[in-house]
Amino acid sequence: MTENPAEDASRSAPTTLPPAYSPSEVEGPLYERWVQRGYFTADANSDKPPFTIVIPPPNVTGSLHIGHAFEHTLIDALTRRARMQGFETLWLPGMDHASIAVHALVERALAAEGTNRRELGREAFVARVWEWKEQYGGAILSQMRRLGDSVDWTRQRFTMDDGLSLAVQTMFKRLYDDGLIYRAERLVNWSPDLRSVLSDAEVIHEDVEGELVSMRYGSLDDDQPHIVVATTRVETMLGDTAVAVHPDDERYAALVGTEIELPLTGRRIPIIADAHVDPAFGTGAVKVTPAHDPNDFEIGQRHRLPMLTVMDEQGRITGTATEFDGLDRFEARTAVREKLRDQGRIVAEKRPYLHSVGHSERSKEPIEPRLSLQWFVKVAPLAAAAGDAVRNGTVSISPPELDSRYFAWTDNLHDWCISRQLWWGHRIPVWYSPDGSEQVCLGPGQAPPEGWRQDEDVLDTWFSAGLWPFSTLGWPEQTPDLRKFYPTTVLVTGYDILFFWVVRMMMFGLYAMDGNQTGSEPFHTIALHGMVRDQYGKKMSKTRGNGIDPIEWMDRFGTDAVRFTFARGANPGTDVPIGEDAVGGSRNFCNKLWNATRFALINGATVSGELPAELSGADAWIVSRLNNVIAEVDRLYEAYEFAKISDLLYHFAWDEICDWYLELAKVSLAGEDTSPITRRVLGEVLDGLLRLLHPIIPFVTEALWTELTGGESVVIASWPSSDAKRIDPAAEAGIEAMQDVVLEVRRFRSDQGVKPSQRIPARLSGLAGYEAEIRTLLRLSEPGSEFAATASLVTAAGVVIELDLSTAIDVPAERTRLGRDLAAAQKEVDATAAKLGNEAFLGKAPDAVVAKIRDRHAAAQADIERITAALSSLPDA
Known part of the structure; x- marks a missing residue:
């Protein structure tokens, strides 16, 4: 088969397609034309059935990384197909204000100027952030255009827009009024650097080399009560309020219920029994610091222990009335350990000791579990509703085997800390009177009386993100957009944020939209994909140096090649290994389509007129195959099987159309009676193929389809439908x-x-x-x-x-070549036969090794038969 069938054309017809495809010359102008013509703008007053997807809002600080490009490719494929199917299609774009990320960037800029946000003041700092957002934010939006995202730019949203801010305040008030938001002291992830709570999503756990120090509490006299505990954080012993042992641990039975001296503090603390303690770990006794450890907090609640906070918001020791007050936590770790050593209380030290420590994703510092007064959402009833919606089939998860992961979250959620000690974000709409009473107010128009002050904290970014499917459509107002486009059709996102975003959208959507005439669920389907990894299956990271910039790939290979590579690797719910070779192969595929369409155009392919009712030979075969492929592509889209869709279309285009049909067509194109039919079939098949491929590779298909058909745009062309009457098993069997x-x-x-x-x-x-x-x-x-x-x-x-091979080959040379091949095959047969006949080898070798030897032996025997047959069929020299 020829690489460029256009060069083999047997008849010539005019075409404006250049000989080679140049993505850089095609992509930008096409995208701007699509936007200008309004193809992506949704009409809330349309009679068409709706198809809605909201974009997982990227951070305003972000740029298009490999994960975005992968996910957007899948969303865009669904959106473009739905548009072609006749739905009123809305893919709504927008960005998240990203409280912590923006804070970190702006504070870094202020530090370079020799100041900080506290010196600037809240109002000036927030104004500075808005300036930064206008100047630097949203770079990802232009990159989305580069990727070909068919989003409705007229409906672009930002989580700090006035409308979305009103939605946040309204949701807070409803939850508050229903008793589902409360304020309490709880243990939280604390960032001393930011002086704020962090969500679990903003904490990454890393194994670090620390120390495990065993120290003696109580008397230094072996005949007096004492106990040994081990810890990786010596400094927190200043906040201990108990020592815990397992109730069944006989070693400490006599000590349970007694008190023991806590070194360095002058306090005495009880020894308690709690089933949480593992008697096999260390000495079987653990220090309990309820205000600075999650497990200890739970023990403290069960036993009503005092909860002493011994670190301030910057991670400095405070309130202990010891010489360590004022020391940074890491300085205190060394100082406390050495003081205990001076007293003879260090029993053992293990260094380095590998253990997992939570770190701030932004500042990279170790987070500090800290008891703090915060706002919380009582999630139990909300999470139960979110779980029930999937269990009763109102919402489906694809692939269904990830249902259990979803339920693992909805069935085991703890109350959600929603307050953050930051200034950029949605400020908590709670106001306090001078006498301590509080009131929730929705915006300046409902400001409380003079003298009241507003809560200083802002809401967790995930709070506003949880409202995204309906706040972006105008809620709490009953807007035309909300009535038309809610619930959304499908959410396409990674399984890694199943809890952080998906479950929260489910909780808020079902709660806020309860009673909505079209349904309260935020989406009908949750389509989960995996993470993009490098070609070896390794996680991409800056540390490994294996990260990929999708823009760089688009520059080198073209956007369609990158998109096709993503789609071809996208199996539901599983990770996606991707390498540069795969993108190069996708570029070759785009070039193959270009060459095939040029061949068809040069040979007079047409889409004019009805396809003849009766077809024969290769024409009947390829039309039958097209209709089978259409039906299979439709089935696979319903299961979000992007990889199978792409692979099916790849092989149909390359193997069946290019490698077979275009070559077979040359025969009928040469005949006066058959050429008109074949030219019409060529047009029909390529028209259908380009429509099927358009959602995944929009640019090259647009350029080819408009040239082939003369139509306005494949973006608004109808989706192909399978015609069962055109499926011809006999024609397929004949070919x-x-x-x-x-x-x-x-x-x-x-x-x-x-x-x-x-x-x-x-x-x-x-x-x-x-x-x-x-x-x-x-x-x-x-x-x-x-x-x-x-x-x-x-x-x-x-x-x-x-x-008649008499003039086609050099018989003596061919006999020599085949003779060498035969000798090599015989050598392999002899070597493998010797191993298979060796009982000692067979008795010791693993089964897999023996199986491999047998396979080699069989293959060599087959080679001997093939080569012998070839030698015998050679003509006499």
Whole structure:
């Protein structure tokens, strides 16, 4: 098969397509034309059924990374297909204000200027952040255009817009009024650097080399009460309020219920029994610091222990009335340990000691579990509703095997800390009177009386993100957009934020939209994908140096090649290994489509007029295959099987259309009676193929489809539908039989050392049609008067092919080559037979090794048979 079929064209027709595809010249102008013509703008007053997707809002600080590009490709494919199917399609774009990320960037800029946010003051700092957002934020939006995202730019949203801010305040008030928001002291993830709570999503756990120090509490006299505990954080012992042992641990039974001296503090603390303690770990006794450890907090609640906070918001020791007050936590760790050593209380030290420590994703510092007064959402009833919506089928998860992961979150959620000690974000709409009472107010229009002060904290970014599917459509107002486009159709997102975002959207959507006439669920389907990894399956990271910039790939290979690579690797719920070689292969595929369409246009392919009702031969076969492929693509889209869709279309385009049909078409294009039909079939098949491929590779398909059809745009073309009447099993069987003959003869020619381009005289018998096609594909000429068969073969279907190879090969050289191959095969047979006949080897070798030897032996025997047959079929020299 030729790489560029256009160069083999047998007749010429005008086409404006350049000889080669240049993505950089095509992509930008096409995208701007789509936007200007309003193809992506949704109409809330349309009678068409809605199809809605909201974009997982990227951070305003962000740029298009490999995960975004992958996810957006899948969302765009669904959106473009729905548009072609006749839905009123809305893909709503926007960005998240990203409290902590923006704080970190702006504070870093202030530090470079020699100041900080506290010196600037809240109002000036927030104004500075808005300036930063306008100047630097939203770079990802232009990159989304580069990727081809068919989003409705007229509806672009930002989580700090006035409308979305009102939605946040309204949701807070409703939850507050229903008793689902409360304020309490709880243990939280604390960032001393930011002086704020962090969400679990903003904490990354890393194994670090620390120390495990065993220290003695109580008397230094072995005959007096004492106990040994071990810790990786010596400094927190200043806040201990108990020592815990397991209730069944007989070693400490006599001590339970007594008190013991806590070194360095002058306090006495109880020894308690709690089933949480693992008696097999260390000494079986653990220090309990309820205000600075999550497990200890739970023990403290069960036993009503005092909860002493011994660190301030900057991570400095405070309130202990010891010499350590004022020390940074890490300085205190060393100072406390050395003081205990001076007293003879250090029993053992293990250093380095590998253990997991939570770190701030932004500042990289170790987070500090800290008891703090915060705002919380009581999630139990909300989470139960979110779980029930999936259990009763209102919302489905794809792939369904990830249901259990979803339920693991909804069924085991703890109350959600929603307050953050930051200034950029949605400020908590709670106001306090001078006498301590509080009131929730929705915006300046409902400000409380003079003298009241507003809560200083802002809400967790995930609070506003949880409202995204309906706040972006105008809620709490009953807008035309909300009535038309809610609930959204499908959420496409990674399984890694199933809890952080998906569950919260489910909780808030079901709660806020309860009673909505079209349904309260935020989406009908949750389609989960995996993470993009490098070609070796490793997680991408700056540390490993294996990260990929999708923009760089788009510059080198074209956007369609990058998108097709993503789609071809996207199996539901599983991670996606991707390497540069795969993108290069996708670029070759785009070039193949370009060349095939040029060939068709040069040969007069047309979409004008009805396709003939009766087709035969290769024309009937390829039209049948097209309709089968359409039906299969539709089925796979319903299951979000992007990889299978892409693979099916790749092989249909490359293998069936380019490698077979275009070559077969050359025969019928040369005939006056058959050429008009084949030109119409060529147009029909490429029209259908380009429509099927458009959602995944929009740019090259737009350029080719408009040239082929003369239509306005494939973006607004109708989605192909499968016509069962066009499916012709007999035609498919006939071509498959012909293909088998061609492949067998090609293998035979290769075995004989005949070049693929060499024309060989041949006589064929036993064919059930397709002789002209077979001769064209195999470069077999008609036998002349001097024809003398020097080789022949009988195919599996009984077709006899007699060949005159007398002038096609150098017989002596070919005998020499085959002789070498035969000797090598015989050597392999002998070597593997020796191993398989060795009982000692068979007794010791693993089964997999023995199986591999047997496979090699069988393959070598097959080679001997093949080479022997080739030698015997050579003509006499």
